[in-house]
Amino acid sequence: MAEWIRKRLESVRKPKLQQPSSVITGPASIQALETALSPLREIENRYDLYREFLRMDPEASNSVSRLALLTQFAYKGCMLHVDKEFTEEEKLMLRTVNKEAESLQFKSRFFYIARHLIRDGDEVFAAHFEDNIGAKQIQPLPISKLTAVEEEEQLGKTDAQIFYPVIYCLNEAYNDKRILFPQANQKVYHVSLSNEAEEVIDNMNRYTFGVWSESPLESLRSRILWKQAILIADILWRYRNVPREVHEIDTSHIKPEMFPGATPEERLSAYQTAVQNYLKAYAGEIQKKKVDQGYIITKGTKIYYTEPKRVAYTSPNDLNDQINESIREGLGWHKAGTGTFATELVEASYVVLLPDMMSMKIRDALLSLLREHLRRKYRYSDENLSKIDLNMSLVLDILRGEVVRQVAVLSAARTHTKDELRRKLGDEPLTQAQKDELVSIDEAGRTQGVQSALDMVATADRQREPTTPITPQSRRDKQQT
Numbered sequence: 001m002a003e004w005i006r007k008r009l010e011s012v013r014k015p016k017l018q019q020p021s022s023v024i025t026g027p028a029s030i031q032a033l034e035t036a037l038s039p040l041r042e043i044e045n046r047y048d049l050y051r052e053f054l055r056m057d058p059e060a061s062n063s064v065s066r067l068a069l070l071t072q073f074a075y076k077g078c079m080l081h082v083d084k085e086f087t088e089e090e091k092l093m094l095r096t097v098n099k100e101a102e103s104l105q106f107k108s109r110f111f112y113i114a115r116h117l118i119r120d121g122d123e124v125f126a127a128h129f130e131d132n133i134g135a136k137q138i139q140p141l142p143i144s145k146l147t148a149v150e151e152e153e154q155l156g157k158t159d160a161q162i163f164y165p166v167i168y169c170l171n172e173a174y175n176d177k178r179i180l181f182p183q184a185n186q187k188v189y190h191v192s193l194s195n196e197a198e199e200v201i202d203n204m205n206r207y208t209f210g211v212w213s214e215s216p217l218e219s220l221r222s223r224i225l226w227k228q229a230i231l232i233a234d235i236l237w238r239y240r241n242v243p244r245e246v247h248e249i250d251t252s253h254i255k256p257e258m259f260p261g262a263t264p265e266e267r268l269s270a271y272q273t274a275v276q277n278y279l280k281a282y283a284g285e286i287q288k289k290k291v292d293q294g295y296i297i298t299k300g301t302k303i304y305y306t307e308p309k310r311v312a313y314t315s316p317n318d319l320n321d322q323i324n325e326s327i328r329e330g331l332g333w334h335k336a337g338t339g340t341f342a343t344e345l346v347e348a349s350y351v352v353l354l355p356d357m358m359s360m361k362i363r364d365a366l367l368s369l370l371r372e373h374l375r376r377k378y379r380y381s382d383e384n385l386s387k388i389d390l391n392m393s394l395v396l397d398i399l400r401g402e403v404v405r406q407v408a409v410l411s412a413a414r415t416h417t418k419d420e421l422r423r424k425l426g427d428e429p430l431t432q433a434q435k436d437e438l439v440s441i442d443e444a445g446r447t448q449g450v451q452s453a454l455d456m457v458a459t460a461d462r463q464r465e466p467t468t469p470i471t472p473q474s475r476r477d478k479q480q481t
Contacts, residue, residue: 121213
């Protein structure tokens with residue numbers, strides 16, 4: 001199916017040919033900017049533009065990747081919700097569930113879905129299920145070619161308004177290339193960053209409400225283009241202001257009166273042509289005579305370097321740093337190591353908000369997929385499927401100490417159960433075997449603590465006793481004293 005979709009997409013992909021345009025006139029910097037940014041101006045699909053932004057801007061790309069990695073880090077495997085100790089059947093089921101989640105590549109899916117959510121605002125994939133096999137194929141759908149409608153009668157109608165995504169369509173603009181989802185034995189999973197009450201124009205220029213999300217990169221469009229313009233202008237300026245090699249050629253042996261002509265203008269024109277041909281011949285020959293970066297030239301030829309003088313230019317580095325910081329903060333990422341521990345703690349708390357929200361949205365979609373997969377493959381009952389969950393916990397190292405302190409305070413206040421406190425730390429509830437082990441450790445600790453206290457008392461007593469031998473004479477002397 002994936003190969004079939006790929007071929008259908010290639011058949012409708014618009015070729016990106018460099019169209020001949022009118023000659024760009026004006027300063028060299030304007031010409032360079034027009035040439036470098038013209039591909040972006042020619043991109044009509046906003047999702048293609050977002051993808052190009054990440055290709056051309058390393059700060060935006062790295063920030064998106066870091067947030068996606070944090071989202072992936074939040075996934076800690078699968079878990080079962082049980083009210084008592086795990087039975088042998090439940091232990092086997094937990095091992096099976098974790099093995100199936102690993103075979104479905106859940107960890108890598110958390111990363112790429114999170115990356116697409118930040119880049120595009122939405123991610124849609126279709127899963128094909130078969131009995132006794134489960135999820136046979138999970139096919140991501142290209143967002144730049146995808147639309148959603150409520151009913152098939154709305155396909156191809158640009159004046160329709162979409163409020164509920166029911167049918168997803170690839171290549172809607174081409175009647176003979178359309179692919180509708182879901183198909184037989186398929187389910188479509190749509191993960192959206194924030195599509196609630198969002199007004200977005202779709203790929204068919206239709207009005208949609210509550211269907212698609214706005215990409216976080218949209219607000220950074222001007223920043224990224226501004227940065228590219230600064231970089232291009234800086235590269236052009238530096239290229240034009242490097243030292244230039246100058247060859248000063250003696251052409252005194254070529255004179256205008258040496259050339260024939262009825263008028264002085266004809267003789268001057270012949271003279272100019274001869275000088276130009278002489279210089280061209282020299283330029284061609286000097287390249288052949290270059291040996292180890294040295295030149296073999298005739299006497300009278302001067303070679304030297306000339307540098308720009310009185311050049312006043314403000315380096316763009318500071319401005320680029322400000323734009324880069326604006327891009328990072330626009331994506332919810334803060335520069336580390338710029339304040340105290342308390343400042344870093346607050347900033348880290350804000351950084352994890354977006355990954356934490358994305359991880360829960362991705363969790364809902366993948367958990368639904370996993371339950372359907374297990375139902376088809378292992379015939380699990382609805383009761384058993386309801387116990388299955390994905391363990392999500394996003395606690396950074398800088399936040400872990402603070403969380404531990406909060407858990408200690410709550411434990412002392414006796415307002416939460418042990419399982420609730422462990423959940424705050426991202427740990428699963430204790431099994432009976434673990435509880436017994438903790439009890440044995442605690443008892444051993446108390447015994448060791450009592451023994452240590454007795455040793456301390458005995459040591460203190462020994463220190464109060466005299467170190468010299470006691471005799472009747474010495475005791476009598478001590479009493480008299």
